[in-house]
Amino acid sequence: MKFAFIAVIGRPSSGKSTFINTVCGEKVSIVSNVPQTTRNKIRGIYNSSRGQLVFIDTPGFNLSEKKFNQRLNTTIQNVLKEVDILLYLVDATRMFGQEENELLLQFENYSGHKIIVINKIDIQNNILKSHRKILRERFKDIDIFEISSLTGIGIDRVIDKLFQISPEGERQYPDDFYTDQEPVFRISEIIREKVILETREEIPHSIYIDILDTEFLNATGEGISDTMWVRALVIVERETQKGIVIGHRGSKIKKIRIAAEKELSALFPYRIKLDLRVKVRKNWRKNDHLLNTLLR
Ligand SMILES: Nc1nc2c(ncn2[C@@H]2O[C@H](COP(=O)(O)OP(=O)(O)OP(=O)(O)O)[C@@H](O)[C@H]2O)c(=O)[nH]1
Ligand SMILES: [Mg+2]
Structure with missing residues (x-):
């Protein structure tokens, strides 16, 4: 039996999360055409009779000096210390630039097993x-x-190559798992994806989702609970952004809610209903304490 942890690294928007979702056959990690959609190391699990491959999605590597972006790069560095194999994903549609050159150097210096995937x-x-x-x-x-x-x-x-170079080892997750993420984190990510997909420009980078509480209730309030109610905040950085996310008479936040509820209800074995509010927290991206929780 083979077992390996595999880090997937690459430039923002090179398709790391899409790759992991396709390999694992389920939505493990959220996807959008906005760079830096992924903010955490997210595990996607591929199971086969040959063994288990655990892919670790990472934030896209970037050269920005901003605290938030530097923290994303630290996440990548930490992942490299934990894995058996490094998979470097290159975007076939974008010329190499400074960012890619920096990544190529890091890849070159990595001493363990590694492959390149265009x-x-x-x-x-x-x-x-x-x-x-x-x-x-x-x-x-x-x-x-x-x-x-x-x-x-x-x-x-x-996949064949990865199994070939993986060490011998037993599964570390049950073989019907495709991810090990906590439900609350997954819910927050799906909501964040829908906000990203519904908004433009600076909004996707300025938001995070704060899940306040979850509760199982029957739609009628009686009998067996079949629905999970989730109260969540969409946090933005400025008042103007709040207006954009809410939209005219609440139309935008309603679209976000409906899209997220639909996808979440398909992902989980119960229905999910959302109560979404938008709130401003100025400069949250500079708050170390908050980043420690958000970018784990
Ligand atoms: N045509 C095409 N588009 C792709 C492919 N893989 C990913 N994409 C698109 O590329 C965009 C970025 O994909 P993601 O999977 O979010 O990229 P990522 O590398 O995870 O991005 P970050 O998390 O922001 O670093 C999305 O619009 C995807 O649909 C592919 O093989 N072909
Ligand atoms: Mg991603």
Whole structure:
């Protein structure tokens, strides 16, 4: 039996979370086209008769000096110390820039097992050829795969390789688990994803979700509880952002609530109803204590 922890690293929006969701066959980690959607190390579990592969999703590596962004990079550094294999995901549609060069250096210096996976090959372009050439010349001894996390093309070969290089070991999670996240965290992430998808510009980076409480109730208030009620705050940084998230006569927050309830009710074995409020907490991204809890 094989068992390995595998860190998935890459630039923001290279498709790390999409890759893990496709591999694990379920929504493990939220996805959007806004860079830095992922803020935590999120585990997705792949089970097979060959063993268990535990993928660790990481925030996209960035070069910003801001406290919040630096904390995301620290998360990546910590993950590298905990894993058996490093999987570096490269976006086939974006030219290498300063960020990618910095990541390439970190990848080069990593001394454990490692592979490179070029993602988004379903999108036709010439950048893929250039990436292929540069990476093959620079990393002669390292396996380079080409995949689409959206269509699933090429993923089987990546899994085969990962099992090949994984150490022998027993499963660390039950074989029907695809993630080990706490329900409350998953609920907050799905709500955050819906806010990101419904808003633009600075809003996605300025929010976090604070789950106040959860309670099981029957829709009629009697009998067997079949619905989980969740009271949550969507925290923003400024009054103007509050207005944007609420929308005209509450239309935006209603859309967010309905989309989140729909997805959550499909993910969990019970219905989920949300009571969402929007609240301003100025400068929350500079609050160390809060970041310690949010970016664990
Ligand atoms: N066409 C195409 N799009 C993809 C593929 N993989 C991911 N995407 C898209 O790329 C965008 C970013 O995907 P994510 O999975 O959120 O990327 P990420 O690397 O986790 O991003 P961060 O968490 O922000 O670092 C989303 O719009 C995805 O739908 C792919 O193989 N093909
Ligand atoms: Mg992500």
